[in-house]
Amino acid sequence: MFIVIMGPPGSGKGTQAKILSETYNIPHISSGDIFRQAMTLNDEMSIELKKAINQGHLVSDELTNKIIARRLSQKDCQSGFVLDGYPRTVSQAKALDTMLKDNNQKIDRVVNLYVDYRVIMERLKKRLFCKSCGSSYNSVTNPPKSSGICDQCGSELYTRTDDNSNTVEERIEVYDKVTKPVLEFYSKKGLLCTIQGNVPVEVATKSIVDCLEEKSF
Template sequence: MINLILLGLPGAGKGTASEKIVDKYHLTHISTGDMFREAINNETKVGLEAKSYIDKGNLVPDEVTAKLVEERLSQPDIKEGYILDGFPRTTYQAELLVDITKRLNKPLSSVIALEVDESTLVDRLSARYMCKNCGATYNRISKKPKVEGTCDRCGGHDFYQREDDKPEVVKNRLEVNEKMNAPLKDFYKERGLLTVINGEQTPEEVFKDIDAVLSKIK
């Protein structure tokens, strides 16, 4: 069983890496966003507790989020292991996760951090733009329309960039995320669980490095 956390700033390639890991190792990908939606839709006890905070516009306390994670990690579909995405975000949450994994006897096998230079991340994230007509998303670096200036989905010619994809906003977002990420990396480094991988490589090269780490666990 492989139990994994992937760390990395927005744009570092965690989503692509997760898909490749799931394909090869059949781990259950657990995203905090999906987990919240699922628990609220299913009206579980913890889901309803989380909803009571969200409905008032308040942040869900760490302890409630941790209960949701424990509820999700207890489910029978986690046979081969899990990838946690979006939790923990702080060292306090990381400590709560240690207690959860002890209780469930599903300890972390590895924590992999994808490191990418800030200027590369700004380039990647601020290259995103959308079709004004249908909302299809494109990227000037990695996902251009088949015909330049024409949307693949609706044939429209009007494109725009969202405010939060503009370089100055992206840079601020990355700084906020890095402040959260750095203590987490230290937390897992101290426990001998952290491997840092160069996320500037192609997705195939990144996965090759991840695979080298996971194959030793398997």
């Protein structure tokens, strides 16, 4: 199953991507992870990437596409993936179609997690992270078993400082502006399913799985 998952910061996108990855036994391809990993390498693409980032430039679609294409050409992606954080522009979405077409593959579904902005703000303020293992929680929708303590490793949880509402508002505005055309692109192809994200994690997962398996669409 070839899935793209989209949603603004705080929509629970990362959590759902991880669950889908486990459910369908396909890799969770996060563009953020791929970029971070590429920054540690010393090949041609990584050097170009570091140069753009160090000079404070936006990473071009062309370079982004190349870096993603390299990851998607790996063996573990050949029977599917959950793509998270890419494509972010229509040009990237078209490039993705071409990459897949070259392999006789195509996107099966684009999952759009919709959450009301005010709800996202409240939700982001309630996010908790583990200092040690990087696990994330939400004090309302996905609380740790014991308050303030990581289920995985027992370390103390903290709130991210950039989760204050001003930054959040800006991030959402940028997200909305940038991705709206991408959502329209996939909607026209009949691939888009919009899922209400403002519900408990397992309820959103069920809606996503129903949509992926075309029980409701």
